[in-house]
Amino acid sequence: MPRFTSFLLLITTLFFTSGFSQAAQYIVHRNFPSQFVSPRTIVIYLPPEYSTSTNRYPVLYMHDGQNLFDSQKTGLRGAGSPIKWDVDKALERLISEKKASPCIIVGIFNTAKRIEEYSPPTNASGRGLLGNYARFIVEELKPWVDSSYRTDPSAKTTGIMGSSMGGLASFYLQMWYPEVFGFAGVISPSFWWGNEQVLSHIGSFDFKKIGLLYIDAGWRESDEMMIPARHVYQALSPHLGERLWYYEDKNGTHSESSWQNRVFIPLLLFLGKTKPSLLSWQVLIEPTTIGINDTSSVTIEALYTDNIKRTSLPTLSSKAFLISNHQITALTAGSMSLTIQSPYGMLTTNISVQSKSRDVISIRFLSSRPVILEVFRYVSNNLTIPTNFTINLLLTNETTLTQVRGTRFHFRLLDKDQKPIETNGKPIELSVTFTRDRDYVVEF
Numbered sequence: 001m002p003r004f005t006s007f008l009l010l011i012t013t014l015f016f017t018s019g020f021s022q023a024a025q026y027i028v029h030r031n032f033p034s035q036f037v038s039p040r041t042i043v044i045y046l047p048p049e050y051s052t053s054t055n056r057y058p059v060l061y062m063h064d065g066q067n068l069f070d071s072q073k074t075g076l077r078g079a080g081s082p083i084k085w086d087v088d089k090a091l092e093r094l095i096s097e098k099k100a101s102p103c104i105i106v107g108i109f110n111t112a113k114r115i116e117e118y119s120p121p122t123n124a125s126g127r128g129l130l131g132n133y134a135r136f137i138v139e140e141l142k143p144w145v146d147s148s149y150r151t152d153p154s155a156k157t158t159g160i161m162g163s164s165m166g167g168l169a170s171f172y173l174q175m176w177y178p179e180v181f182g183f184a185g186v187i188s189p190s191f192w193w194g195n196e197q198v199l200s201h202i203g204s205f206d207f208k209k210i211g212l213l214y215i216d217a218g219w220r221e222s223d224e225m226m227i228p229a230r231h232v233y234q235a236l237s238p239h240l241g242e243r244l245w246y247y248e249d250k251n252g253t254h255s256e257s258s259w260q261n262r263v264f265i266p267l268l269l270f271l272g273k274t275k276p277s278l279l280s281w282q283v284l285i286e287p288t289t290i291g292i293n294d295t296s297s298v299t300i301e302a303l304y305t306d307n308i309k310r311t312s313l314p315t316l317s318s319k320a321f322l323i324s325n326h327q328i329t330a331l332t333a334g335s336m337s338l339t340i341q342s343p344y345g346m347l348t349t350n351i352s353v354q355s356k357s358r359d360v361i362s363i364r365f366l367s368s369r370p371v372i373l374e375v376f377r378y379v380s381n382n383l384t385i386p387t388n389f390t391i392n393l394l395l396t397n398e399t400t401l402t403q404v405r406g407t408r409f410h411f412r413l414l415d416k417d418q419k420p421i422e423t424n425g426k427p428i429e430l431s432v433t434f435t436r437d438r439d440y441v442v443e444f
Helices: 003-011 087-096 114-118 130-148 165-176 198-204 223-243 256-262 264-271
Strands: 013-016 024-032 040-046 059-062 104-108 158-164 183-189 212-218 244-249 278-286 295-304 309-312 315-317 321-324 327-330 334-342 345-354 360-366 371-380 383-393 398-404 408-414 429-433 440-443
Touching: 059 130, 087 104, 087 264, 104 130, 114 130, 114 165, 130 165, 158 165, 165 183, 165 198, 165 212, 183 223, 183 256, 183 264, 198 223, 212 223, 212 264, 223 244, 244 256, 244 309, 278 334, 278 345, 295 334, 315 321, 327 345, 383 398, 383 408
Parallel strands: 059 104, 059 158, 158 183, 183 212, 212 244, 360 440
Antiparallel strands: 013 024, 024 040, 040 104, 278 295, 295 309, 295 327, 315 334, 321 327, 334 345, 360 398, 371 383, 371 408, 408 429
């Protein structure tokens, strides 16, 4: 490691008092070099007790480092999303409640090649540079962190975590390097990548070596995020058993604010002082309103101590519904019986089926900035058709669209002068599908 990095360590150390007798430290290393990827900023979070102890600490490596901590603490103002994970706040609260052990968090900033670096190679794309990015973390960054800070370098105390494409990357890093990462947090992962190519890779992993794996997704994310997460969970369950913790957040969106709300769950699973104990469980049928020919998902949500939740997919049986895996499709109207076998027990419930099918879906849009949405009719990944309307969110940050089920739109974000808003030199765009069986929220 070049000498200037050590010098940066001295001049960029920042302190923040958060109610602890000692202060947490946020140490910024700019232009961290690598022979595998381009230089980037690294932020090291040291827990409040670090400066006065001689202990060695677990380490959690996290992607998209500019979105983890309050910019006023790191001094990196204007970097990343305006809403942060506040993973340090969540951890310090758990420590103060004596529920979790302290750890070092290493925030790895992304670059203009974020998508390429977070994605494995696929047959359809040559952009997958995850192998290089993984070697940077395993062969360069981790050895440097272990030599520069008082870490416990063993696999059982080393983890990796990220969201979206960072969730996909975290999954592969644990699978590829189980001797390095004993636990992984795979948050709202982009398992859709390469037409769910991850499913074809599962057979090549040595699951005997894999430690704890946490995967979650939000009901208010798009189907492109939600459904592949279920597919991967189902494929992994027979191999990992209790080492796999899966959770579907009923209110979860694809956003930093949503990840902030539930990051305490993987922190407790990874660093908790006690093993979670089951308190109760319930059946969730979503959507709750169902008509003839409509389909609803049936899941089990279990509540554990410290408000940790876990989702499982039950076995279903009924003569009144067409059943495919964990989904039911109504065949006739009336009160219909459904038997549900879960890991926690079996029960039978009655579901009221309406005589008319759902025919429209409403999507609520929440914007973190004043924008205009330029609307296109979505046809395929490479084809969109312009429409004659825009959605003005300059004076209000939200609106609701209701469309016939099956409609799909593509949006481009514009500023007040109707010029495209860009990130890393590319226009910000999103696609929205009105094919869900429930209303939901899109945040951007």
